[in-house]
Amino acid sequence: MSPERHQRAVEILETKTGLEYSDDVEHTREWADALAAADDEGVDAAPLIVNIELPGFAPQGIRDLVTGLADDLASRDGIAAAEVFLIRTCRVCGCTDMEACLGGCWWPSPTDDICSACTPASGGVR
Incomplete structure (x- = not known):
């Protein structure tokens, strides 16, 4: 739950029901109603x-x-x-710059999308 939604629900709870917010109140019907009212206002619509x-x-x-x-x-x-x-994704194994092959790999060519682990010329074994 976003802080904004929580804060708005606390405001609704305290204003409409007169209850003071505590951790225990989060298990009540009044809290559920306050959350629903905060949702109706679009508070959590980032x-x-x-x-x-x-x-x-x-x-x-x-x-x-x-x-x-x-x-x-x-x-x-x-x-x-x-x-x-x-x-950039290896055409053979699907590795990327963010998720390399197990043991590591690199791009032997600046233009070909096959990593070093999949290129026989680079010693690849796939």
């Missing part, structure tokens, strides 16, 4: 940013489809933005 990652070698048709889905998401209430990112 905008959401959606990041979608695709392998850099994804076919253009897939890129277009996912970009369209991201545009649709961005038009919905509560979503501030939806962005598509192409990330």
Whole structure:
């Protein structure tokens, strides 16, 4: 629960029921009603940013489809933005810069999307 939602629910609880907030009150019907009232006011509606990652070698048709889905998401209430990112991904094992192969790997070529663990010329064993 966000701090804003909690604080608003405490305010509603104390104002409408006259109860003082304590940990024990969170197990009562009055607390549930206060949370519902805070939700009705939209207190917990922080905008959401959606990041979608695709392998850099994804076919253009897939890129277009996912970009369209991201545009649709961005038009919905509560979503501030939806962005598509192409990330370098090994064509053989699927490792990335953020999730390397077990034991480590690197990119032997600046342009080819095959990691060192999967490239025979680099001593890869896959």
